[in-house]
Amino acid sequence: MSGRHTAPVVGLDLGGTGIRAVAWQDGRITASAEALSTELGAGPVHNRIEGLARLVTGLLPPGTVPAAVGVGASGPVDNAAGIIHNQDTLPWFSDFPLVDALRKRLGVPVLIDNDAVSAALGEHAAGAGRSCDRMLMITLGTGIGAAMLVDGRPVRGLDGAHPEGGHLPVGSDPTVCYCGLTGCWEQAASRSALQRMLRARLGEDHPARETLRHGSEAASGDPGVRRIFTEYGALVGRGLAALHAVYQPRVTVIGGSAASCLPLFADGLNQSLTRSAAYTVPTEIRPAELADSAGAVGAAVLALDHSTA
Structure with missing residues (x-):
């Protein structure tokens, strides 16, 4: 290359x-x-x-x-x-x-x-997943994207299309996602969802980057904001746990604009990924290096x- x-x-x-x-x-x-x-x-x-x-x-x-x-x-x-x-x-x-x-x-x-x-191909070629033989990537943006690479090649569906891993059912929210599911992972844990959660607490209406920045700054002095990040991490982890169980990646790369907040939601994420020893997936979670x-x-x-x- x-x-x-x-x-x-x-x-x-x-x-x-x-x-x-x-x-x-x-x-x-x-x-x-x-x-x-x-x-x-x-x-x-x-x-x-x-x-x-x-x-x-x-x-x-x-x-x-x-x-x-x-x-x-x-x-x-x-x-x-x-x-x-x-x-x-x-x-x-x-x-x-x-x-x-x-x-x-x-x-x-x-x-x-x-x-x-x-995004996965980019991180595999020049970022956090360089040359990894089994790499999963999720992107937390307007929606949620998910892609699994095995030896640098994406895992495809039966028809050759890419599986829409961001649309897993992870909760009991009765809201119907545009994909047709209720409790959809994208509706619960995209960057857009984190923005909504933070805006409800902060009472602000800013573009995505500003909302995330203000929320990150507020977390140091506002326990309520810290709880939001922990809850958000747990929601991200619900879908990620399912993907780990199915794909068994060696490395998981988390990207998208919400990845900038990974240190704040890591505790909640890890809580959702904690399993009994026999079912633990020993994947290393890394933040994306190439960012946007x-x-x-x-x-x-x-x-x-x-x-x-």
């Missing part, structure tokens, strides 16, 4: 809040950019493709095209057709042939995968693998 190429690959991470893009060459980020999903996704489909294309070409010297482009997107994602089916958290880029349109616009190969897979860049880097790795195949 580190051989020199005449042009870098580009990775796009399409999230429910923001879009991140990186140019990747010789095992490092050479340029990066961000945009709001609501802004780049405005207008007709042609405008959305043009916005993504400008984001890609803006990372490169004038007149340069990437060797390939990888896209990570919050799913469900039809990898074969190159179409995202996620009207609930990514409506701006769903239900049209995004990959085909971007390929025609840029004139280069374009690959797509679930954003949890791309993991998905875009992994998407670039996806593109690089194709361009060097």
Whole structure:
């Protein structure tokens, strides 16, 4: 993955809040950019493709095209057709042939995968899961993503699609998730859920990063806020315990924007993961190293693998 190429690959991470893009060459980020999903996704489909294309070409010297482009997107994602089916958290880029349109616009190969897979590929290539043979990654963002890599390759479902591990039933909350389940892990333990919990306590309404920052600062002097983080960690652990039982990872990487609060919710997380000795899964839990860049880097790795195949 580190051989020199005449042009870098580009990775796009399409999230429910923001879009991140990186140019990747010789095992490092050479340029990066961000945009709001609501802004780049405005207008007709042609405008959305043009916005993504400008984001890609803006990372490169004038007149340069990437060797390939990888896209990570919050799913469900039809990898074969190159179409995202996620009207609930990514409506701006769903239900049209995004990959085909971007390929025609840029004139280069374009690959797509679930954003949890791309984040896992990024951390496996250049982050907390470097070269790990059995690595699980969860991303705590607008929703919850989960991906298991075995020898660097994602575990797939029967139809070749990525299993939606963020939609496990973990509680008794009667609220129906958009996936159709009640007690859904994503509804209980995403970063969005943590924001709601903190806002109810702090009485504030800020963007995600500000809410998490204010909550982290308040935790040192407010026992109620500390309890919220402990409760949140326990909810994260409920779903993670199920994934550990099924996948038996050697390393679990926790990413997404809520991962910045891992020291505050680690106690609750560990409580939920505590099992009797015969059922303990000896996995090492690590915070993501690439932070918000993991998905875009992994998407670039996806593109690089194709361009060097």
